[in-house]
Amino acid sequence: MLKEYTLAREEGFCHDYLHGEPQAVKFLAGHFREEGVFAAKSEAVTAAYGRDRTKLAELLLAYNRAAGCTEETEKQIKKLLDPRAVAVLCGQQAGLLTGPLYTVYKALAAVKLAAKLEKELERPVVPVFWVASEDHDFSEANHCYVLGRDKRPQKVELPLVHKGEPVGRLKLTAEAGRAVLERLREVLPQTEFVPGLLAWLEESLHPSATPADWFARLLLKLAGPKGLVLFDPLLEAGRHLAAPLLAEAVRKRAALEEALLRREAELKACGY
Template sequence: MTAECFPISHVPGTSALFRAFCEGATNDAARQSLAEWYPAKPFTNDWAMQSPTLPAEHRGALADALKIQATKFAAGEAALANIEKLREGAATVVTGQQVGLFGGPLLTLLKASTAIRKAKDATEASGREHVPVFWLASEDHDLAEVDQAAFLTKTEVETISLDLKAERPVPVGGLPIDAEGTLDARLDYACDLFAWGPFADTLREAYAAGETLASAFGKLLTKVFAPFGLIVMDAAGREFHALGAKALRGAIENAAELEAALLTRTSELESQGFHAQVLVAAGHSLLFLLDAETGARQALKRSGDEWKAGAKTYSTADLLAILAAEPERISPNALLRPVFQDTILPTAAYVGGPAEVAYFAQSAVVFEQLLGRITPVLPRLSATLIEPTIAKVMEQHEVDVRGVWDAKTVDALALKFGARALPIEAKRKLAAVGNAMDAELTALTEYAEGLNAELAKAAGVSASKMRYQMNRLRRMAASFELQKEASLRKHAAAIMLHLLPDGHLQERVLAGAWFLAKDEGSLLDTLVEYAGLECPGHRVLFL
């Protein structure tokens, strides 16, 4: 196993805020500029020294609820032991993800691996037990986003879906996975794509008739990370919402103050050239309400003491009464969720991706008002996994991941290969002519500048045209070589398919199940190991 670390500035699609966050690892000035939003030092273990505690009664109720759930997820001894550590006073390192089909994209594995490693490091650094928890975002209602998993064929990304349907926006975690009768056929197809290895049995055990999107996801993740003791938690039920009711009540009773603070924070972010990850508008709250009759998840909007969810109107007292009697009906949005989560759990740190790190810049004001502290957010391991066959082709063409990112398309990457494949004599002649021409044009332009401004301008324009034509000649020569060597385009297509599928980072598109199915037993150990070796950017792991 070998690995490379690429700076965050090289990684495509990253936001200015996340780049600044990661640059704080090596640049004190960059970190200080964000200290109001991210007070902890995410690239050290300092955050582990101030892990919060919870009352014994709360810890007991939490452990009891987690143990019941762990039994349903068929948890092993290590996870059950970690629940008992939590009962006895351990802190948690938390991460989470939507309950995507067949375990979701690769980033699910990267998040869990990072939480496991950070919990271990925190225990060693502080002397207090820290255990890893994976929070299932089962209350979200974006069905299209979770009802899919992407695998690779030889030539394309193949997306598999169960074609689940919901008449109204409802929490997706509770939807049965075989409601449309497509489960067996989709499982067969998925297993065909990764050649029916041992992982196929694991996938079938988790995704069985009678399971929901949340329970199947929970069973799969629990099984996969069983040796590491990962606690998988679905907080959608009444017992967990009751434990987190303080955060929900605070969001109801302090809605106006929270709205004002969030609007101010949005202005602060935008004034410094950053973006607000979540749109905050006047009258919008941090809460959803599940309709008692239909189960629909509807955003709560506020005007003074009046609240609306769909066509129904509620008073603040009404919402507080619902919270007291049926706490599971009130659900937090993306900005309140981490505060709700950290009301339930003794969270030492949260492990998130770029979007979640951006959430925390806004959520900081909610943490301060409702919890009186800001939970540190740590970046998850970001990685591209390269199989040996792809690594060999990349080596053959002398291209690294950055070269693939820069190329962006198969055509552009193939053209690079064509240019490299030119005969040495042709390369020399093109280089010699190009260098000589560039030097003469530079000298001529400088001379013209000393004679007359108009002449200098004309010389500059003419020089640009000639340089363009020279570069065009280089591209034509590369294209000619590319046409002679059909294998070059084939190699470019294979590399792009694996490393930048559909134009996006591999970790955001390809299913983690795809990599687990090909694993010979060391993948998760490798991910956990490299999650502890700080890379404030992107890891490239050669399998």
């Protein structure tokens, strides 16, 4: 069951869209509460996607298996071979220990929504999480906060030297990983659950080559049993599949820039 929560802020684009204000909804492909909006979108997506799905499924299987996925994730990936299949896509930067809690909320919401839509639309719907491994802002992704023994937020940081490379290209050293685990031992409340938690984190740390790898392994441990599928944009096979689209974007860069500037002006005119 999907639960709804009210945002404290009562202004801005996000607020207006959530409440179905026409001036906000017109900028997106309909409102998620509109009758038939998901059915119409799924039909449009499958009609526009004429490429072979085999290579996509193969690269997703290889990547998710390497990250320790469960049989449920493999089943979801194989659904994508069906030409009627669509996906519920979400994503987030590869934060330390999955980063902010809303990262996990996104993943679980995608799983729940995909299951709901699969029943309603009577077609395969796959939950996919985009691991934003291309993100260069390591100062955002290199730390998280946990509730400490003093019942106050305590910062936990991954001590790696960052020289501007994407998080998915940054080498995760054993020393840096152990420093994170030691910091957790230092600040977490002394309960019977902590040893198991630390062992769980360490188990995912050892085979991880980058912070993005560690993130992916942890997220799959949490949501993989529910069928979540991960995608990493730094995958070479994925870049090859996306090459025609990227080449077209380069050819149409002037038109795309003009469209973006026009949309920016329209948003500002609506007060956003």
